[in-house]
Amino acid sequence: MELLYGPIKDYAWGSRSAIAELQGRPVPSDGPEAELWLGAHPGAPATVAREDGPATLADVLTVDPGRWLGQPAIDRFGVRLPFLLKVLAAEAPLSLQAHPDAEQARAGYAAEYAQSGGARNYVDPFHKPELLVALGPMEALCGFRDPAISAKVLAGLGVPELRPVLDALSAGPTGLAEAVRTLLTWPDAERAGLVTAARTAAVTGPDADLVAMLAQTYPADPGVLVALLLNRVRLAEGEAIWMPAGNLHAYLRGTGVEVMAASDNVLRGGLTRKHVDVAELLRVLRFEVLDQPVVSSHPVADGVVTWPVPVPDFALHRVTVGGDRPEVRLTVPGPRVLLCTTGEVTVADGVAPVTLGRGRAAVGPADGGALTVTGEGDIYVASTGSL
Numbered sequence: 001m002e003l004l005y006g007p008i009k010d011y012a013w014g015s016r017s018a019i020a021e022l023q024g025r026p027v028p029s030d031g032p033e034a035e036l037w038l039g040a041h042p043g044a045p046a047t048v049a050r051e052d053g054p055a056t057l058a059d060v061l062t063v064d065p066g067r068w069l070g071q072p073a074i075d076r077f078g079v080r081l082p083f084l085l086k087v088l089a090a091e092a093p094l095s096l097q098a099h100p101d102a103e104q105a106r107a108g109y110a111a112e113y114a115q116s117g118g119a120r121n122y123v124d125p126f127h128k129p130e131l132l133v134a135l136g137p138m139e140a141l142c143g144f145r146d147p148a149i150s151a152k153v154l155a156g157l158g159v160p161e162l163r164p165v166l167d168a169l170s171a172g173p174t175g176l177a178e179a180v181r182t183l184l185t186w187p188d189a190e191r192a193g194l195v196t197a198a199r200t201a202a203v204t205g206p207d208a209d210l211v212a213m214l215a216q217t218y219p220a221d222p223g224v225l226v227a228l229l230l231n232r233v234r235l236a237e238g239e240a241i242w243m244p245a246g247n248l249h250a251y252l253r254g255t256g257v258e259v260m261a262a263s264d265n266v267l268r269g270g271l272t273r274k275h276v277d278v279a280e281l282l283r284v285l286r287f288e289v290l291d292q293p294v295v296s297s298h299p300v301a302d303g304v305v306t307w308p309v310p311v312p313d314f315a316l317h318r319v320t321v322g323g324d325r326p327e328v329r330l331t332v333p334g335p336r337v338l339l340c341t342t343g344e345v346t347v348a349d350g351v352a353p354v355t356l357g358r359g360r361a362a363v364g365p366a367d368g369g370a371l372t373v374t375g376e377g378d379i380y381v382a383s384t385g386s387l
Helices: 018-022 057-063 071-077 102-113 147-157 160-169 172-184 188-201 208-217 223-229 278-284
Strands: 002-004 035-038 083-090 096-098 130-134 138-144 230-235 240-243 249-261 267-270 298-301 304-306 315-321 327-330 336-348 354-357 361-364 371-383
Touching (some): 083 336, 096 223, 130 138, 138 240, 147 160, 147 172, 147 188, 147 223, 160 172, 160 188, 188 208, 188 223, 223 267, 298 327, 315 327
Antiparallel strands (some): 002 361, 096 249, 130 240, 138 249, 298 304, 327 371, 336 354, 336 361, 336 371
16 A cells, blocks of 8 residues: 555636645645546546655556556456546536547547547547545536426526427427537527526526526526536535436536546536537437436445445445444455545555545555555545456
């Protein structure tokens, strides 16, 4: 087990307090801190200390893949860490986005790689399903809600221009694609007027504050209205949302631990100043109602919970130790990345123990044994799923 040092992404929507406070640094930070990356993805690889200086986790894995990754993971995913652990801290809304499935990612990456120049949707050939667990109150948009509910909300705005969208939604789930397409391809010259009309009309009701919040930052973006087609999810600490391929979503505010397949493929449709490709987003979206976006934790042992996901790329466990529970053991397959979120804990894996304070991380090899956790606090353990 070795200490792991993750880089921080300074996206504009990031918090100036959450990650700094987690790591025990001065608050507020000098600038926005959006994501702490704890993995080997080339976009921002974490590092481990070596006698001759820091080494990226990707380089460490490449030098001795059998030890660090284990043969089952290599056979399934190749010589790469198949998951990425993050801390996500949103002070402002993120973009409306979705991620491709494995086949779409491979095909999209190959097609764009053959071209030269231009903005790209696919930066790697891998899918990116995600699980996010709230570290405190968190709010997000996740998956399409019942079109009848969305139609009622939009009709309540009394904006005549939305009639084509209401007509599409009247068909139920089969009309979702047309409703989203209509909004995201709204004529450029008419977008500001549409959003202004919606914002002016949305003075009461459960989504009025959402329209106001989004329209303030994106006053000419029809994504403000697409947001009203999605489930608005309020998570309590320990609750999670699962985002499979094709799930339209956007984080609104709050801090969480996020684990995903190791990819950075993002298809954006709005609420952003980054590259937007509506046609490609529409192609990968799954236009189906997500009745229950919230995932509850499942206990797997005394002091250990998990959030089951239907992919082999990753699994996430939370270990809570202390008080009348002085020691907890956890067996997980393959490589593992650990993050301490409260207190101070010592983790032994039969190779080398490591002590983690709040906000500190570590990485352990696949050839380590079961994890034995002592001390007092909480750690999140990311690993591969069952292979």
